[in-house]
Each structure stands twice: as structure tokens, then as C-alpha cells.
Amino acid sequence: MTNSTKTLYLFVPATRLDRVAKAAATGANVVIIDLEDTVTDAQKTDVRADLIVFDQSSEHRYWLRVNASYSPDHAYDLDCVTNLNHVDGIILPKCQNAEQVEHLYQACNLPVIAVIENPVGVANIAKIAAAKGLYAMSFGCLDLLHSHGVRMGSKAAGVLFDKIRTDLLIHSLANSVHPPIETVFVDFNDEQGLMACVRHWADFGFGGQMAIHPKQIAIMQKALSISEDELNFANKILAEYQRTGDTVFAIDGKMVDLPLILWAKDVLGDA
Incomplete structure (x- = not known):
């Protein structure tokens, strides 16, 4: 028996829209089509056009990760969203303030998951949690390690992430928004590490986790199983x-x- 209150999200590169159906079949609750990190600058215009065509012919619902608010591609992404019919929500990477969430919500009229990935965003978690249109908050492990000068896998990294998890949880609860979403687990070959990670965020009261590889979904479900x-x-x-x-x-x-x-x-x- 799996804990049905937790939501598992699986990323699919917008360059590989043929994988959306396979991603949905993994048991992931939500498929995220990614227009940001998995798409090079040179590809973005063509990929947005391909996404519009895909959306018109597909029956799959999905969330969409757009480019950051300060990116020159952000406005083009918002224009793209107006031509999409199957998007349930927007993932906003590198969120720094509540205004970015509210602008995105007003432009798309879709719920927003704000991903905290830099010190400015961390400092503004309380304000972001109160933003109109916010569905939930998450955090980006790799960007945060880089921006804070913390070594991956160190005890310091664990302390930093648990501090951020605590702030995300408290301010989410205080503002009656969905519990936070755990960041990706980057080593998709480390099953035991992923299971420990899932149990940790579940104990923290988080509402789910984002995955970068299809095989991670079954492992997450196993870790969430009720004994x-x-x-x-x-x-x-x-x-x-x-x-x-x-x-x-x-x-x-x-x-x-x-x-x-x-x-x-x-x-x-x-x-």
C-alpha cells in the first residue's frame, strides 16, 4: 500500500516529447515537460513550436517548466502557454520573489510551483509563500550548492538543505499552501540513497518529489509504501x-x- 497523499513528478525534456506517454505510464502522478535546462538556447524557438503541435494532438495532461523570470526566453514561454490546452500548472525555476510568482499566475492563470535555487530566493521564502497563485514551493539542490559554495554530499549540504526544508514547510503551512515538493535526487543509479531521501522528506511532511529518470518512480513508490x-x-x-x-x-x-x-x-x- 502506497501513501497516496504524496505526489511524484517526472521530468521529460521538451526535446523528447515522444517520452511523455512513457513517463505517464511509470505511475508518476504528474509529468513535467521541461523548457528550461534540458533545452539549449539554440533549440528553444523550435521546441516551443513543437510543443504547441504536440499539445494539440495529445490527450496527456502535464505541468510545464518555463525559463526563469529574468531570462529573455521567459516572455516567449508565456506566449507559448497561451497556445497550450493540456497544461495543469507551471514550474517557475530560480524564483527570487513573490512578484515573479504573481506575474506568472496573472499571465497564465495557472497554479505555480516556485523553485528556490539561490540565496535571494531563500531569503524571501516567507514572502514567496504568500504569493497569489502559488501552489507549492520546491528547491533546486545543485544550484543552491553552487550559489552557497557548499560541497555536494557533505554534512554541510545536509544542514543547508534541512534548514531550507524547514523554512519551506513552516511558511507553506502558515499560508495554507500545498506542502513543499522535494528536489530531484541526482544519482538515479543509487536506489538505497533515493529511498533514504524519500523517507526523509516524507518524515519532514513534504508533499512529494520531482524525479529525473523513469526508474526512480517505482523506487519512490516503494519507499512510500506503508509497512x-x-x-x-x-x-x-x-x-x-x-x-x-x-x-x-x-x-x-x-x-x-x-x-x-x-x-x-x-x-x-x-x-
Whole structure:
């Protein structure tokens, strides 16, 4: 049984639109077509034209990662979006402030995931969280490491990312927006590392993760699976709650109160 409250996003380069159907078949909840990093400057104009043609003939829904607000390609991306019929939301990379989110939302009338990737964006997380049109926030691990001068894989990197995760979570909750989305896990051959990463962000209360390779989706789903012990505990909690109506009681020597009852309902899909 997989935790259905978490959303898994899978990137597809806009240069490889033939992969969208395959990406959707992986079990990813959301396919992201990427107009930014996976498309060279020389390709962008042709790729936007190809995307419009693809969108007109495809039945697949998707989110679209556009170029950063300060990029000369940003305005062209927004023009492209007006010709697309199957876009459910926009990924805004290198977001620095709330105004960028609100401008994008006003231009497209689509929900925005703001990706924090530089110190200015980190400093403005609280304001970005309050932006009109914001669906959720995420962060870009590689850009943040580079901009902060932190070595990948170091303990310092873990501290930096957990500080950012904490800020994203608190300000998302305070503004009643969707829980944050975890950054990509760059080593798609490290299954154990990815599973540990998924369990970490899930424990953090994040709402999902972005993936860069199709095989990562099954690994993420496995990491999010509810264990037999958790299922048994949730069943005991819900059975006792339904039997007594109490919101405070003990199960297996552990105190149970309303938050754990709500957890059990989520686990078991009980409304």
C-alpha cells in the first residue's frame, strides 16, 4: 500500500516529447515537460513550436517548466502557454520573489510551483509563500550548492538543505499552501540513497518529489509504501476510535490522541 497523499513528478525534456506517454505510464502522478535546462538556447524557438503541435494532438495532461523570470526566453514561454490546452500548472525555476510568482499566475492563470535555487530566493521564502497563485514551493539542490559554495554530499549540504526544508514547510503551512515538493535526487543509479531521501522528506511532511529518470518512480513508490506494522497499528487505532468515540486512549502501550487518529484515517483512506 502506497501513501497516496504524496505526489511524484517526472521530468521529460521538451526535446523528447515522444517520452511523455512513457513517463505517464511509470505511475508518476504528474509529468513535467521541461523548457528550461534540458533545452539549449539554440533549440528553444523550435521546441516551443513543437510543443504547441504536440499539445494539440495529445490527450496527456502535464505541468510545464518555463525559463526563469529574468531570462529573455521567459516572455516567449508565456506566449507559448497561451497556445497550450493540456497544461495543469507551471514550474517557475530560480524564483527570487513573490512578484515573479504573481506575474506568472496573472499571465497564465495557472497554479505555480516556485523553485528556490539561490540565496535571494531563500531569503524571501516567507514572502514567496504568500504569493497569489502559488501552489507549492520546491528547491533546486545543485544550484543552491553552487550559489552557497557548499560541497555536494557533505554534512554541510545536509544542514543547508534541512534548514531550507524547514523554512519551506513552516511558511507553506502558515499560508495554507500545498506542502513543499522535494528536489530531484541526482544519482538515479543509487536506489538505497533515493529511498533514504524519500523517507526523509516524507518524515519532514513534504508533499512529494520531482524525479529525473523513469526508474526512480517505482523506487519512490516503494519507499512510500506503508509497512505491515503501520497498517496494523492504524487499524487498531481506528477500530478503537469507532468502538468508543474517544479521542484519547492507549493502543499497545502507546498513547493515541486526535493527530494519530487522523493519521490512521489517512493511512487507511477512511474519510
